[in-house]
Every structure is written in structure tokens, then in C-alpha cells.
Amino acid sequence: MARPNTRQIILDAALECFLAQGFTGTSIADIRVRSGASTGSIYHFFDGKEDLALALCAEGLRSWAQAACVVPANGTPEQIVRAMVTGTITWALANEPLHRFMMQSEFLAPTAAQRSDLIDVMMEARLSQERILRSLALSSQVRPLAPDLIRALVLGPAEAYLRERAHGRAASLPEEAIAALGEAAWQALRLPDDAQHALAPAAAAAGARPVRRRSFDLV
Amino acid sequence: MARPNTRQIILDAALECFLAQGFTGTSIADIRVRSGASTGSIYHFFDGKEDLALALCAEGLRSWAQAACVVPANGTPEQIVRAMVTGTITWALANEPLHRFMMQSEFLAPTAAQRSDLIDVMMEARLSQERILRSLALSSQVRPLAPDLIRALVLGPAEAYLRERAHGRAASLPEEAIAALGEAAWQALRLPDDAQHALAPAAAAAGARPVRRRSFDLV
Amino acid sequence: MARPNTRQIILDAALECFLAQGFTGTSIADIRVRSGASTGSIYHFFDGKEDLALALCAEGLRSWAQAACVVPANGTPEQIVRAMVTGTITWALANEPLHRFMMQSEFLAPTAAQRSDLIDVMMEARLSQERILRSLALSSQVRPLAPDLIRALVLGPAEAYLRERAHGRAASLPEEAIAALGEAAWQALRLPDDAQHALAPAAAAAGARPVRRRSFDLV
Amino acid sequence: MARPNTRQIILDAALECFLAQGFTGTSIADIRVRSGASTGSIYHFFDGKEDLALALCAEGLRSWAQAACVVPANGTPEQIVRAMVTGTITWALANEPLHRFMMQSEFLAPTAAQRSDLIDVMMEARLSQERILRSLALSSQVRPLAPDLIRALVLGPAEAYLRERAHGRAASLPEEAIAALGEAAWQALRLPDDAQHALAPAAAAAGARPVRRRSFDLV
DNA sequence: GATGAATGAGTTTTCATTCAT
DNA sequence: AATGAATGAAAACTCATTCAT
Numbered sequence: 027m028a029r030p031n032t033r034q035i036i037l038d039a040a041l042e043c044f045l046a047q048g049f050t051g052t053s054i055a056d057i058r059v060r061s062g063a064s065t066g067s068i069y070h071f072f073d074g075k076e077d078l079a080l081a082l083c084a085e086g087l088r089s090w091a092q093a094a095c096v097v098p099a100n101g102t103p104e105q106i107v108r109a110m111v112t113g114t115i116t117w118a119l120a121n122e123p124l125h126r127f128m129m130q131s132e133f134l135a136p137t138a139a140q141r142s143d144l145i146d147v148m149m150e151a152r153l154s155q156e157r158i159l160r161s162l163a164l165s166s167q168v169r170p171l172a173p174d175l176i177r178a179l180v181l182g183p184a185e186a187y188l189r190e191r192a193h194g195r196a197a198s199l200p201e202e203a204i205a206a207l208g209e210a211a212w213q214a215l216r217l218p219d220d221a222q223h224a225l226a227p228a229a230a231a232a233g234a235r236p237v238r239r240r241s242f243d244l245v
Numbered sequence: 246m247a248r249p250n251t252r253q254i255i256l257d258a259a260l261e262c263f264l265a266q267g268f269t270g271t272s273i274a275d276i277r278v279r280s281g282a283s284t285g286s287i288y289h290f291f292d293g294k295e296d297l298a299l300a301l302c303a304e305g306l307r308s309w310a311q312a313a314c315v316v317p318a319n320g321t322p323e324q325i326v327r328a329m330v331t332g333t334i335t336w337a338l339a340n341e342p343l344h345r346f347m348m349q350s351e352f353l354a355p356t357a358a359q360r361s362d363l364i365d366v367m368m369e370a371r372l373s374q375e376r377i378l379r380s381l382a383l384s385s386q387v388r389p390l391a392p393d394l395i396r397a398l399v400l401g402p403a404e405a406y407l408r409e410r411a412h413g414r415a416a417s418l419p420e421e422a423i424a425a426l427g428e429a430a431w432q433a434l435r436l437p438d439d440a441q442h443a444l445a446p447a448a449a450a451a452g453a454r455p456v457r458r459r460s461f462d463l464v
Numbered sequence: 465m466a467r468p469n470t471r472q473i474i475l476d477a478a479l480e481c482f483l484a485q486g487f488t489g490t491s492i493a494d495i496r497v498r499s500g501a502s503t504g505s506i507y508h509f510f511d512g513k514e515d516l517a518l519a520l521c522a523e524g525l526r527s528w529a530q531a532a533c534v535v536p537a538n539g540t541p542e543q544i545v546r547a548m549v550t551g552t553i554t555w556a557l558a559n560e561p562l563h564r565f566m567m568q569s570e571f572l573a574p575t576a577a578q579r580s581d582l583i584d585v586m587m588e589a590r591l592s593q594e595r596i597l598r599s600l601a602l603s604s605q606v607r608p609l610a611p612d613l614i615r616a617l618v619l620g621p622a623e624a625y626l627r628e629r630a631h632g633r634a635a636s637l638p639e640e641a642i643a644a645l646g647e648a649a650w651q652a653l654r655l656p657d658d659a660q661h662a663l664a665p666a667a668a669a670a671g672a673r674p675v676r677r678r679s680f681d682l683v
Numbered sequence: 684m685a686r687p688n689t690r691q692i693i694l695d696a697a698l699e700c701f702l703a704q705g706f707t708g709t710s711i712a713d714i715r716v717r718s719g720a721s722t723g724s725i726y727h728f729f730d731g732k733e734d735l736a737l738a739l740c741a742e743g744l745r746s747w748a749q750a751a752c753v754v755p756a757n758g759t760p761e762q763i764v765r766a767m768v769t770g771t772i773t774w775a776l777a778n779e780p781l782h783r784f785m786m787q788s789e790f791l792a793p794t795a796a797q798r799s800d801l802i803d804v805m806m807e808a809r810l811s812q813e814r815i816l817r818s819l820a821l822s823s824q825v826r827p828l829a830p831d832l833i834r835a836l837v838l839g840p841a842e843a844y845l846r847e848r849a850h851g852r853a854a855s856l857p858e859e860a861i862a863a864l865g866e867a868a869w870q871a872l873r874l875p876d877d878a879q880h881a882l883a884p885a886a887a888a889a890g891a892r893p894v895r896r897r898s899f900d901l902v
Numbered sequence: 903g904a905t906g907a908a909t910g911a912g913t914t915t916t917c918a919t920t921c922a923t
Numbered sequence: 924a925a926t927g928a929a930t931g932a933a934a935a936c937t938c939a940t941t942c943a944t
Contacts, residue, residue: 070924207398214398285938640829648826710937907942907944
């Protein structure tokens, strides 16, 4: 009872270490020291360092999928675009450590592919995002672009803003950013009224092009 | 004398290893084997594995600054925006290994800040980019936004596209992407003709807001 | 559990190695082999080879301070002088390995000054010796000399004898040496009876002169 | 002609390094940096690090033998004792770096025994010192002690003083020390006038006892 | 005389992991 | 659940020395 939740204490310490020193720059000894737990305890709760990181990833993905991929069910394209920008930025700021950790992990975990539970969460998250992007691509109010470009236009600015922010280089306040980036994303995506009908079929064609998928990395 | 340029051979081998196995996944032995140089030679030219990575970063930054930050001297805002998008994507595709390596390194090198030569290159690169963004922010044809948001709108989509591409998840061809993302970035940034004069002063004010800068990380 | 006191076993093995091959001539592998412990165990208990050496120094200093700096509480100057000579030689012979190691280390450990635990032991040992020397310097039966010269006269011969002995160049038996060097040290120090009163104040003055102290080296 | 005497420059740099970091703590690279010479030059003039150290030792021994072992040809025992103390301290202070280096080397160079030129210098120095000590031991004015104890009484205090001085812990000025230690050494050695004749034969016997000699170390 | 790239065996050190208590 | 001693393979790094120029 002295330590109420060793497992969570270890997870928190690991996250701090990973953020401060990177995954590979962090040793079990670092986590041991920061958490105050013993080596034995860490191995009692987790299968090793990688398992710890994967647990954090799973937690992060679950949280992200629930918050950042939620759009109004029957919203207009503009509402959907704004909801994605808002959701992305809001979640990242509310879960800053996890978000930073996931940005770090993006290029670092080819082994993640072996963890089926992680794949499940990842697939689900990615698919729900892709479904939304596809629906946007099919809208007659939206430029006829492939979903990957639509993703880049809607989420790219938000991600770039968060990335700069993570490096301490963003000057704007989150509210400003949400408003401005949401508005701009919609301007980038929307089709001028007079052009809407003519191009709609092309949009459908572009949207149907299959996405190549080489590997499952974290995030 | 048999090997004319050992230093460069080592650098090339290291880059290949880092991309294939990650920084920490790469051992000096790996680099030794791939380069054909001896352990001693590697340490003769570099102070260690980290120094090698920093040398690669410096090379990448130098190359990037020369190619990706070049805009027409007296171009219109639209031309400038398109040039930045084109430059970013073109350089990244032409220097794919270096670009991938730099994306990897973004969060991994807190020690980079101590390398004065790296700081110099970084400062220069960053400053020339910032100068361009500031000039955009001051234009009466552009929405009155802070430079960090302008950066996010102009380069965020391109970076997101490249990131997806690096993960094998981009479906669109580079030429399509350059055209579409350049056009969209301009749409996101431009001010409707009838609003231009009224808001120009505000744009100037926003553009003058100083960017907080906490640390110099890679990229 | 099979090995009850791994730490001490490692220390003992290290001492043997250092004496046989010198500090830098000894590799961790040598200590590993001689102690039977694993590399990991050595690093579990000590931070490295140097830390091992410092631990030995600390042990030696502790032992030396307890044995070699003990003089009769209310002894005459002569008794005190003889006790210091006897204590020095007796301890050195009874703890020959440690003593030899400490002689070796005298000039080799500029880093020792950073180890606070070592400093504590050193300070204590040195201070108790200095206190005795100062009390001698103040005695009216003793030549009016600064404490550093008194130290040289009392302990210098004993140390020279031990040093020659460590090199295998001493011919005399310890008992002879203790007797002869104790007697001679007293003769060197004592003030002829007829001169005692006249010079006493000067002795006090000399004894009060502060000792410059630049650094704390071993011993 | 730009560099007048590379060999000597290297020797000087090596001495500084050895004093600052110890023999084994000094790498050829250290000497290269401090001397400004190239690796190749160092190996052009010396056979390696050890050869460098031996060259310094030989230089030191030669210098020491000429200065510290010179006593008046037909001097009284007292004059001889004072001359040895004076010579030892004077030489050490005039050649401080070399003297410090030789104190360091005392325990560190079992390999020195293979260098015949060094042995020659050492033998000569040691023998001339021993001859003087033997002559003292035979004098009827001197206590009947073995030469090793006589050496300890005559030179021990001077060496102890120099050692403390080398550590920055000596308070007395050299002139004071020379006078006081010379006087005291003589008091420690001299036989009271009334005891001189009776004990002379014993002194002769003691002086004839052979000195065990196990190894030839430096100094 | 002078240079510095090249070598590679040997050394120190790290660290994930196991396991008896 | 918790502990921390023990492990040893694998890694980083050192450094005296050689040699072509």
C-alpha cells in the first residue's frame, strides 16, 4: 500500500525517460532510478524495455483514436475538416508527453509489427481516419485529390505546427492556430462553387486509387 | 592510397546503416564492415558514432539549405509559396536517404546543440527560411497570420506528404503532389481580392510578432 | 549465495593485481579472472577500475589512520615520537600490500580529490597526524621547528626505510629499525637540556605558522 | 630551422604530460598535441612511449648523480651528512619536474631493468651513494647502524620534506629546511663523545652486513 | 626530418535479462 | 510483489605502432 500502483509509476517514468533521452538512449537502469522501482519489479510487470514502449504506444494510440478521429456524423466537409484539425491539435496539447513520444517513435519501431494487439489498435485508428479522408475526397465541394494529398492538406499544417511547438519554436497560441489552420485547410480543400459539378467524377476516381502500404510503423 | 576518400566512404556507409537499422541499432562494427575501413580509421576521422551522425546532419542541412530555401528574388507571393513547396519536395526526393535520416534525427539529438559547426549551418538554414516566411507574412495578398502558422500552411502539407511517402503510404506521384500541394497552399494563404487592402496593416502587425526560440534542434 | 562477499573478493583480487602489474598494467579482465567474479559483478559493485582503486585507497587510509596515528594520550614528547615511528612501521609491515599500493598511488590519483568519501577519510587521518605534530612542535623539549620539518624528522626515516624495504633493498630487521629509528628521531628532535627554556617561545611561534595546503592527494 | 630542436621539444612535452597525467595516463597522442610534433616525428626520435620515459629517467639520474652525491673528499662525518642533505634538497628544487617524475617512476618501471644504459647510470649513482653511506657507518663518530638505517636517517627527512613539498604541503622555506634537516640528521647520527671508542667495532661489523638486492627499479 | 592516414588487437564499459531470496 | 546481486555477450573506444608520401 505504500506504493499504490507500481505498474503505472514505471510506465510514467519510462515515458519521461524516453522523452528525455530517446528509446535507445534509455536503459532499464534509467527507468529503475527514475521510477524508484527495482529491476525485478520492472521485469515483473513488463517483458522488457520494448514491451514498455509498446504499452505506451498502445495507450497513446487508443487515446488518440478516440479523440482525434472524431468528426460530426453527418457534418459538411467544412465541419469535418475543421473537426480533424481541432481534434488533432487539441488531443496533442492535452496529451503532450504521449504525443511527443509517438512522434519520436514514428521511425523507430520496425518491431512493433509483431505485436498483434498494437497492430489492432493501429489498424483501427488508421482505418477510421482513412474512412473520413475518403469521404472528404468524394465530396463534390472538395478538390478532386487523392486521399493522401487530402490528408496532407488537412493534417499537414496542424502536424507541422505541433512539431514546431514541440521544439519550442511556435509563437502562436493554440486557439489562434486551431482557428487559422482549420480555416486555411478548408480554403485549401474547397472547390470554388462554379467548378463543383464538373469535377466531381474525377474526385471519385482519384479517391478510389488504392493506397500502397509497405509496413506498419508506430503511429 | 588505394582508397581515395576514406572519410566520405565511411560517411556513406554510416548513412546506409543508420537508415537500415536506426542510429542505435547500428554498431561501429556494422559501419566498419560496410565501409571496409578499419575501426581505427573510423575513429581517426570521427570522434565516435554520434559525431558521425552529426557530420551527416551537417551535410544534410547544408544541402537542404541550398536547395530547399531558394525562391525567386522578386517573385509574387504565389510564386514564392509554390517555390517553397516545390523546393522542399524536390530536394527531399532527390536526396531521399539524407532526408529520411534527418527526419529520424529530429527528436534524437539533444547533443547536437553543442556542436558549433552544426549550429552555424542550422542557424543559417533556419534564418533564410524564416526571412522568406516573414516576407510572405507582410504581403497584402496574404492572410494576416503569424509566421509560424504561415510556415505550417506552406510547408506542413509537403512535409506530411513526404512523411507518408517515407513510410510507403503515399499514393500520389511527386509531380501531382507538387502541383496540388503548391496550388492548395496558395489557396490556403491568399487573401480574397476584396479583403486585401483592409487587412494589410494587421498582416504587418502579425508578421512582426517575434518567434520564441527555446532550443536549436536538428531540422 | 555460493560466494558470500563478492565485493570484498573483488577488492582483494584487484589489490593483488595492482601490486603485481601496476594500476594501468591491470585490466578488468585480470581482476575478473583472479576474483572469479563476472565482468558484470565488478561493474555492479564499482564504477570502474579507478573506482576500485579509490575504494582500496579509502580502505587503506582508514586502516592507517586507526593504527599509525595512535599515540599515548599524555605521553612525553619522546614517547610520542617513538610511538609514531613504531606505529608507522608496524602498520606498514602488518598491511604490506595495502601500504605498497598506497605508496604507488601517491602520485597517480589526481582524480581522488573528487571523491568526497575519500576526502573525508583523508582529512581525518591527516588532521589527527597534524594535531600530534603540532603538539610536539609546542613542547619545550623539542627544537623550535615548523610542523612540516618535525614531520620530516620523525616520519621521514621510517618512510625511507619502508620504501627501501618495499624495493627489497633494506637489510635491517624491523625490530632493529623501529628501535634505531625511534631513538634517532628523538635525538634529532630533542633540545639539549640547557637550551630548553630559552627557545621555547620561538618553538611556539614556529608551531603556529600555518601550513599551505594546495590539494588533497592520497596520503 | 623553424623548430630548432624537435627532439628536446618532444622530451619536454612528454615530461609535462607524465607529471600531469602519469606515465600510463599519458598517450602518444597527448604528447603529440602538447609538443606540436607529429606522430611520425615522435617515433622518428624515440622507440616508443617507454623509450621516452627511459630517456627522461637517464637524464634525471645523470643529473642527480652529479649533483646530489657530491661530498667533500676528506670531510668529517658531519660535513658529509650535511652535504648529502644539502645536495639532495638543492638538486630536487633546481630540477623539480625531473625530480617529481623520478618519484613517480619509482614503482612503475619493472621494464627499466632491460635497458642497459639506464642500468649503468643507476648502478653508478647508487654505488657512489652507498660508498658514502658505508664510509659514514664506519666512522667512530657515528652510531653503529646498518647502512640502510643510516641512509634512512640522513636522507629520509630530506625526502619526506621534498615529498610534502611536491604535494604543496610544505610550509618551510628550502633554506630553513636545509639547515634544520642537516643539523637534525647529524644529531640523529652522531655518537655522544663519551661513547665513541667503545662502539666503533660494532659499527664496522654492522656496516659490513650485505645489502639484499632484489631488483633494479628506477631511482 | 616530417607528416598523418591507417591499422586492429586489446581494453573498458554497457545493459538487457535472469534468478535466488 | 519486490529485491538486487549476478551474468556475459556485445558494444564503444583506445592507442601504440607502421608506413607510404
